[in-house]
Amino acid sequence: xxxxHPIAPGTPPAVPGPLLSVDGIExxxxxxxxxxxxxxxxxxxxxxxIVGESGSGKxxxxxxxxxxxxxxxxxxxxxxxxxxMVDTVTMAEPARRRLSRTDWxxxxxxxxxxxxxxxxxxxxxxxxxxxxxxRNYGGIRAAALDWLDRVEIAADRVDDRPSAFSGxxxxxxxxxxNLVTGPRLVFMDEPxxxxxxxxxxxxxxxxxxxxxxxxxxxxxxxxxxxVVRLLADRLMVMKSGRVVEAGLTDQVLDDPQxxxxxLLVSSVLxx
Amino acid sequence: MAGVDVTLGPMIExxxxxxxxxxxxxxxxxxxxxxxxxxxxxPGECVALTGAxxxxxxxLMRMLYGNYLAGAGSIxxxxxxxxxxxxxxxxxxxxxxxxxxSQFLRVVPRVPTREVVAEPLLATGTPRDAALGLAEGLLAxxxxxxxxxSLSPTTFSGGxxxxxNIARGFAYPYPALLLDEPTASLDAANRAVVLDLIAxxxxxxxxxxxxxxxxxxxxxxxxxxxxxxxxxxxVAA
Numbered sequence: 001x002x003x004x005h006p007i008a009p010g011t012p013p014a015v016p017g018p019l020l021s022v023d024g025i026e027x028x029x030x031x032x033x034x035x036x037x038x039x040x041x042x043x044x045x046x047x048x049x050i051v052g053e054s055g056s057g058k059x060x061x062x063x064x065x066x067x068x069x070x071x072x073x074x075x076x077x078x079x080x081x082x083x084x085m086v087d088t089v090t091m092a093e094p095a096r097r098r099l100s101r102t103d104w105x106x107x108x109x110x111x112x113x114x115x116x117x118x119x120x121x122x123x124x125x126x127x128x129x130x131x132x133x134x135r136n137y138g139g140i141r142a143a144a145l146d147w148l149d150r151v152e153i154a155a156d157r158v159d160d161r162p163s164a165f166s167g168x169x170x171x172x173x174x175x176x177x178n179l180v181t182g183p184r185l186v187f188m189d190e191p192x193x194x195x196x197x198x199x200x201x202x203x204x205x206x207x208x209x210x211x212x213x214x215x216x217x218x219x220x221x222x223x224x225x226x227v228v229r230l231l232a233d234r235l236m237v238m239k240s241g242r243v244v245e246a247g248l249t250d251q252v253l254d255d256p257q258x259x260x261x262x263l264l265v266s267s268v269l270x271x
Numbered sequence: 272m273a274g275v276d277v278t279l280g281p282m283i284e285x286x287x288x289x290x291x292x293x294x295x296x297x298x299x300x301x302x303x304x305x306x307x308x309x310x311x312x313x314p315g316e317c318v319a320l321t322g323a324x325x326x327x328x329x330x331l332m333r334m335l336y337g338n339y340l341a342g343a344g345s346i347x348x349x350x351x352x353x354x355x356x357x358x359x360x361x362x363x364x365x366x367x368x369x370x371x372x373s374q375f376l377r378v379v380p381r382v383p384t385r386e387v388v389a390e391p392l393l394a395t396g397t398p399r400d401a402a403l404g405l406a407e408g409l410l411a412x413x414x415x416x417x418x419x420x421s422l423s424p425t426t427f428s429g430g431x432x433x434x435x436n437i438a439r440g441f442a443y444p445y446p447a448l449l450l451d452e453p454t455a456s457l458d459a460a461n462r463a464v465v466l467d468l469i470a471x472x473x474x475x476x477x478x479x480x481x482x483x484x485x486x487x488x489x490x491x492x493x494x495x496x497x498x499x500x501x502x503x504x505x506v507a508a
Contacts, residue, residue: 255338
């Protein structure tokens with residue numbers, strides 16, 4: 001299904017529209033609400049943070065957006081390279097799989113979920129290139145080495161398996177594997193969760209640089225308000241499956257309007 | 272007021288602005304902080320906000336930047352109503368039009384000082400070498416030792432962080448600039464540099480809103496003063 005995104009009267013048609021347009025997403029687990037009534041637009045180059053406590057529905061929402069879970073209602077329109085805005089919920093499975101290997105990337109909290117632990121670091125990066133049709137061995141190896149360098153993994157580790165890497169290195173390798181195909185939208189589920197604070201800082205610096213240099217759009221689910229303050233332009237706060245507040249990240253954190261957001265912000269320990 | 276061209280329309284225009292905080296987890300207490308605020312700043316003009324501590328100078332400044340949500344009224348900056356604009360519009364305004372030098376430096380750990388300062392230029396498409404060159408020029412002017420440029424400012428002294436913050440705020444030629452105590456905690460030499468930077472910004476046509484506790488600094492750069500005590504909700508009521 002292809003649809004043209006509605007253009008407001010008076011807007012020049014040359015103005016590009018949102019990259020992702022989410023409309024009324026709902027997911028239920030039996031009678032229980034996973035998430036409901038979620039709608040937002042994400043524009044090219046924007047980073048959106050989603051915060052909320054465990055069980056607030058933020059991971060369910062992310063998985064619905066990324067095509068890992070089928071929502072019970074709603075649309076997830078993505079601005080595809082050749083077809084314009086297409087609903088990825090109703091898209092044929094092969095087309096969605098292709099999207100998730102090319103224009104989309106997904107960074108899991110646990111690198112083991114996003115890496116192949118029995119394959120070398122270089123293989124993990126090269127594999128994603130081969131999945132989109134790269135066949136030249138020299139080119140694939142060069143791209144893999146370039147990406148390992150960008151995520152600060154030494155070239156002499158290219159043939160090591162990720163199981164020999166530290167948690168922070170595994171996470172950086174997962175990022176390299178995801179970004180090597182030049183995606184336009186990256187979904188991240190607690191990308192700095194489970195890492196030491198010093199390792200988190202290094203990863204934040206890396207992610208921020210990549211987002212700007214590649215013009216990436218990203219949706220980052222986290223419970224860490226410091227992470228969203230530094231990485232996200234916009235913020236959605238979720239509670240019991242619903243978005244209770246959304247806005248500019250610094251505005252939501254410094255002048256929260258909803259009772260739950262006020263509680264969340266005031267509960268953070270100051271260092 | 273030599274630099275102010277009164278034939279130009281205002282760059283910043285605030286009308287009937289009010290604000291209250293509602294503390295939902297403290298019995299829903301409603302704390303009004305501002306009512307009926309009015310402010311007009313033209314290109315090339317510097318307006319100093321005055322009033323006792325707690326009178327609402329910083330709250331007004333934060334509302335101009337979109338950091339605090341306006342309760343009612345309008346805040347037009349370069350044609351965008353910050354009070355009602357979508358986050359995307361405010362982000363664009365902050366990138367291209369509206370700069371803000373806060374009192375505190377907030378940066379991603381590990382990022383070198385020269386990159387922190389160059390960031391507003393990189394974000395608006397200045398080529399990397401040119402952006403870093405401009406950043407280094409500002410750091411040198413603000414007397415940040417060269418050996419610190421490649422280090423993260425997170426471990427710098429308070430005064431050094433303040434100067435890094437100022438360098439970042441002046442790196443890109445914003446048409447509108449908000450300055451919250453830009454000369455606080457600076458020695459005489461650096462204070463003079465900051466006052467020169469403000470004068471240069473005005474000369475190129477920037478509309479500046481500042482909070483200056485330093486009366487002498489205020490007298491040097493401000494064309495007008497606006498006492499925010501007049502916008503206190505008690506006065507208006």
